[in-house]
Amino acid sequence: MFERLQKKWKVNGLQLALILCTFAIGGSATGFVGKKVMNALAIQQDWLWAIIYILIVTIIWPLAVLVVSIPFGQFKFFTGYIKKMGEKMGLTKKESGES
Secondary structure, three states: OHHHHHHHHOOOHHHHHHHHHHHHHHHHHHHHHHHHHHHHHOOOOHHHHHHHHHHHHHHHHHHHHHHHHHHHOOHHHHHHHHHHHHHHOOOOOOOOOOO
16 A cells, blocks of 8 residues: 555655654644634534534645644645645636646
């Protein structure tokens, strides 16, 4: 599994470890911050709480992994990763010349 990720992302073993740590810490930070924001909002309806939480986490996650990627030296990888995600979701347009 790790070899496939290394080939797909074109990274070495150390970079892969740093990327995976960034995903883990960024995801945990996203959940932590999202929960704090939701507690501050004090929403009573469960269905509304779930919808707003999903929206907040969706907004916070890219920012969290970008911030966490800086000390791990993986900022360039994550800017490209998030850009590709945006393209796949139809939020941004592909730049010409890229495949």
